[in-house]
Amino acid sequence: MLGLGVYRPRRVVPNAEIVDRIESSDEWIRTRSGIGARRWAEPDETIVEMSAAAARKALAATGIDTEQVDAVVLATSSQMVLGPAAAAVVATELGMHDTAAFDISAGCAGFCYALASAASLVRAGEARNVLVIGVERLSDLLDPTDRGCAFIFADGAGAVVVGRAESEGIGPVAWGSDGSQTAAIKQDKDFQQYFAEVAAAEASGGTSERPYIRMNGQAVFRWAVTFLEKACRDALDRAGVTVEDLDAFVPHQANSRITDALIRVLEVPDTVAVARDIAEAGNTSAASIPLAMEELLRSGAAQQGDTALLLGFGAGLAYAGQVVRLPSIG
């Protein structure tokens, strides 16, 4: 990863703005999830605009120009159109011409899936440099009265440029998925169900609700704190390092109690900087890992070149982890 850039939406939404509609409290949200505030995008802060802004910063951090980028890989679960791929529109927005571009849908594991794919493209000689983007506008999918989701999910974008380096900077990925657990996090209805409901409501004079994201928080939490230890250990083993060799740990910012549980079970030493961006950013799904890396680097808790374990996990139930060297920030 040669350079990193992020885009954080302008509007900061503190817990106080959310609690009334879900009969909650600032204290409950902070204690149970670690979230103090999140950012929700305004209408002009689209998936494409946020991605392009993050990508420009990532490119600026490397000195690589768009002509030298051979592919754009964009991870998201909240692009509200089925086509074209957001990556293609972002590439054009950045002034690229005839560049390979595609989206990846792997929930909150999306950034790490995209990173693994980009690293393989570069290693195989299929691309000189690949722009990897994780971006979400999950506020578009939130039922503001859903107690399990309304306070968690948030918006933002992060991008890295993946390219050749003297030494290995992205370790082998440990990844997988379990489609039998689809119900744990999902959009609650598809377009056809929604249109059928709208038609029925029109006929009966009733109402219909648009699709929303739904989560069985306890099921995901249980899976995360039991299954993901193995994913972390596999990623470390495949890179030939141990937790003692780490400078930083950057898990998906799902819940600070999940992060705490992973630190405990992996026996991560106190000297390792642990990403806690969730406190200010909420859970931004595919964007959370680049945003969290940026926070660690910007605050000085970690440095460019540090060895970090990344771990994305969520809907699917998909996960991906890899040991990396941290990039410079733009």
Ligand code: UT7
């Ligand atoms: O990014 C994708 C991956 N996502 C995740 O990894 C999320 C994983 N799950 C979680 O982070 C947690 O499950 C949540 C933060 C979503 C919920 O925390 P929890 O500790 O699992 O809460 P719970 O559902 O077990 O509910 C505990 C209590 C219940 O009350 P009783 O039955 O103990 O009296 C709930 O009714 O908390 C109550 N509760 C709430 N109270 C205030 C549930 N939601 C809320 C709320 N505010 N928003």
